[in-house]
Amino acid sequence: MILIAIILLGAIGAISAIMLYAASKKFEVYEDPRIAQVQEVLPGANCGGCGHPGCSGFASACVKADTLEGLLCPVGGMPVMSKVAAVLGKEVVNTEPMVAVVRCNGTCEARPRINSYNGVKKCSIASTLYGGETGCSFGCLGFGDCEAACNFDAIHVNPATGLPEVDEDKCTSCGACVKACPKGIIQLRKKGPKSRRIFVSCMNKDKGAVARKACTNACIGCGKCAKECQFDAITVENNLAYIDFNKCRLCRKCVAVCPTGAIHELNFPPRKEVATPTADKVQPATAPKAVTTTAPKAEVKAPAAEIKASEAEKKAPVAEATAPKISEETNQNKI
């Protein structure tokens, strides 16, 4: 009896084994083992900042791609990407790290409130109703949708200014805040050498006088920065200046000429007095190529004086208030 039972069970086992083997061959789904390996290296935040559906989606994209060009995990940055490259045996492609910048500097002082909103304190809802509590309908609403959207605790609304501030060390440039902002004032920009960046911190497309009336820190579209820029990095469109971060050489001349202080510089060493030409000092560290193109101090000042004269003729109110100071304060950080 025992023998029959053993044979029967053995037979059932053998048949099942054959069936399972056949099924595993027939319905096999091949997954590249490297996908799992790559996924292990990734941070696992599943933020979608890379543009793929979560970390596994990004891992399979990395495996499938011929080169790693255009693929970047914004959270992990280059260290993670070099690990991924090592796993896959592909070449490391250098991608510049990005960071979120807030393009509004309409602080409570600069941008007086002209009405009060008592609806739901969310930017997405307030923006469906009207332009905002101030005279500027382009600027920050200050209810912190960006703060709520950030998975990395990297952006916070400062109650003193009413504006969000980005924590550069924590920001992974995943772009969640960019999508959350209904006004589109948050943008991703190149982090820049030593985290040095220059950008126009304003999105106001109103005409100069209107913008200035609503906010004393607004970009008035005067075009002084565009004239000052030697690298064609600045364009003025719809009364608003934009600095192309791929062309900008971080010379900071535009910051000095901006009459309203709308152009911001970040992480630069403090400017020295007129005597020492700061441009030379800054540039070797930041953009080595620019050294040759950087003009000596005396020449730098000349175009500024020209602009002063021509601007004073054209734009009386703004130019008068600010232009005379330019030559003296070229090297002072006015912000």
Add this chain to the structure above:
Amino acid sequence: MLKQLLQKYQKKQIKIKSNNMLRTFRIGGIHPPENKLSAGKKITVLAAPKQVIIPLGQHIGAPAQAVVQKGDVVKVGTLIAKAGGFVSANIHSSVSGKVNKIDNALDASGYKRPAIFIDVDGDEWEETIDRSDTLVKECSLSAKEIVAKIAQAGIVGMGGATFPTQVKLTPPPGSKADIIIVNAVECEPYLTADHSLILEKAEQILVGTSLLMKAVDVNRAVIGIENNKPDAIALLQELAGNYKGIDIMPLKMKYPQGGEKQLIDAVANRQVKSGALPISEGAIVQNVGTVYAIYEAVQKNKPLFERVVTVTGKSVANPSNFLVRIGTPVSVLIDAAGGIPEDTGKIINGGPMMGKALMSTDVPVTKGSSGILLLTRKESERKPASDCIRCGKCIDVCPMGLNPTLLMNATEFKNWELAEKNHITDCIECGSCIYTCPAYRPLLDYIRSGKGTVMNIIRTRKATK
């Protein structure tokens, strides 16, 4: 004759049916206090202000394109902007004078948008406009010519939705209207613009209705009017006998009866399906204000450049109905009604239920402004919201049969699929849910924002397909 009727009514000689026998829409609805402070007041004609600001986007659809330039001299009724697409409308000057500039101006949307600024100089009208008061009943134009004239005059839905009228009157191929419904409901509390218009221009409205019937080849029209306007009902019923095919239907009072789908349900007992247009049920709905504008455009050659606006509020010195030129700043209207009271907390464009607070009193009156409501600080305060107690009142009152609390949560947690599946795009933003919520939850604020997002998602999905 109006006086006689009013006297009769006051002596209770005119019998108005009791509320219970009347029809209304079937699902949901609320009964907010009426507060019709300016009811029965005559329409006061306001003179043109010093400068008018005429926005180019006063209607749903593509903004109009300006055809005048800075320095051009215009007369009252001169075409200043042409329709910028199929769903768009012409815009005419409401004053005579010189174009000062074409620039961005703050409008009722709360944003700055392109507008034409005209400095007023005298009051010279285009010669083609018939300015006499005589009633013109006869119309020898064909249906197509009537629609063309309506399009030329830049007429849009004047109840507030501002949908270009000529588009409504050109049904898509394959569909045919069999009933015209004139919306004289005016269910928004406080507003009396339509009411006063009926009392003063009843004959013109009836002629306008028959013109509409001719334009879409329909032999039945019903004027739906709520039972809180017995004088207007009596007047219309008295006069309607002379016009073939026009019925006056008093309706049981319930907000939001003036909603297009609700009115079709109440008047014709037809239910427009989710996402469908009223024409799918053979109905075309037009506001009384629009019908009057159609009469003036077709019979008097007068484009749409003025409208009746109610200025009201409990603390307003003199709540009134004004006939104002489009583009007049709201401040001029408020001054004419006695100025801004000291305790004003909010100035609303429209009624208290669907209106929107204004950012500034420099905002101009547009084709869709039916009222300016000044709320006191106490009235305009919002009570702090607490948690949902699951009472289901919002579901009971929603006239579209939606589940507002679910839609709010779906929006809050960005679950757009859930929101779409539960027909968030059907919301008519009537505000019944937020009015009735005992926990003061900001239901409509969320749903409005979610509706916009879902509509964008649907649009991009269609575009990519």
